[in-house]
Amino acid sequence: MKFSVDALLFDSDETLVSSLASVSRCWLRWASEHGLTTAEILAVQPHGRPAAAIVADLLPAERVPSALAALQQAEVDDATDGGAVPVPGARELLAALPPDRWAVVTSGTRRVADARLAAAGIEARHLVTVDDITHHKPHPEPFLTAAQRLDVDPARCVAFEDAPAGLQAARAAGMLTVALTTTHDAHALTSAADVVIPDLSPVAAQLTGGGVDVTIAPSVGRPRSPDDRPAS
Structure with a gap:
């Protein structure tokens, strides 16, 4: 071809x-910290969507900025530690x-x-x-x-x-x-x-x-x- x-x-x-392993680690840890289950995250069809849109679907608006910042920092740290x-x-x-x-x-x-x-x-x-x-x-x-x-x-x-x-x-x-x-x-x-x-x-x-x-x-x-x- x-x-x-x-x-x-x-x-x-x-x-x-x-x-993928890094993403899973970070999201599972984040979900646990915010009282969410894996099923709740999967229900909003997360793959291929921006994190901001996913978090907005899962949490009240007033909690989104701090929760998103924490998730982003976790993803950066994990990547730097060999997660990619x-x-x-x-x-x-x-x-x-x-x-x-x-x-x-x-x-x-x-x-x-x-x-x-x-x-x-x-x-x-x-x-x-x-x-x-x-x-x-x-x-x-x-x-x-x-x-x-x-x-x-x-x-x-x-x-x-x-x-x-x-x-x-x-x-x-x-x-x-x-x-x-x-x-x-x-x-x-x-x-x-x-x-x-x-x-x-x-x-x-x-x-x-x-x-x-x-x-x-x-x-x-x-x-x-x-x-x-x-x-x-």
């Missing part, structure tokens, strides 16, 4: 950075790309994203976080913002994501979508994904005069080129 694009956009957690490592294939793929051909697009805050990316040994020149936008995923604004910063046509981008909300956001932005099964089963991702892969190890990129050629080893799904996707 091979297609040509101008830029590659990546979610952070469980797409470039494996931080690169997803297989991430560093190798990024090493083949110039800094202005890729960006990170995350629903996390800049502070947490910076900590996790640094812990994983990933340095992103272009990083779009929840602090930079008005509408979060599944709204297309985060991915459209990244394309604008890279000065590329959104239709000439491919987005790598592990969550349905992120895939929906990228699809709404008119981008090719590649789903990683690092947090969800393939059947939960295929409706909004052009390709489904286990991690980034099947992906290779080569810079060309007209952009970036992306090659993906055999996987579930079939990539569509930007030229043959339906008009929106």
Whole structure:
């Protein structure tokens, strides 16, 4: 599977950075401190959503700022203590790309994203976080913002994501979508994904005069080129 694009956009957690164990530790500890159960947290569909939105769904408004600050500090501390490592294939793929051909697009805050990316040994020149936008995923604004910063046509981008909300956001932005099964089963991702892969190890990129050629080893799904996707 091979297609040509101008830029590659990546979610952070469980797409470039494996931080699921860290997230679980921090949220479980936080939930216990605030008298919440795991079931209550899962009921608000937390994955792929900003922490601020999740906390606002779980606690009274007057408790949200302090509770959110405590959670963010815990996540930064855990990442710094080794709670984040690169997803297989991430560093190798990024090493083949110039800094202005890729960006990170995350629903996390800049502070947490910076900590996790640094812990994983990933340095992103272009990083779009929840602090930079008005509408979060599944709204297309985060991915459209990244394309604008890279000065590329959104239709000439491919987005790598592990969550349905992120895939929906990228699809709404008119981008090719590649789903990683690092947090969800393939059947939960295929409706909004052009390709489904286990991690980034099947992906290779080569810079060309007209952009970036992306090659993906055999996987579930079939990539569509930007030229043959339906008009929106």
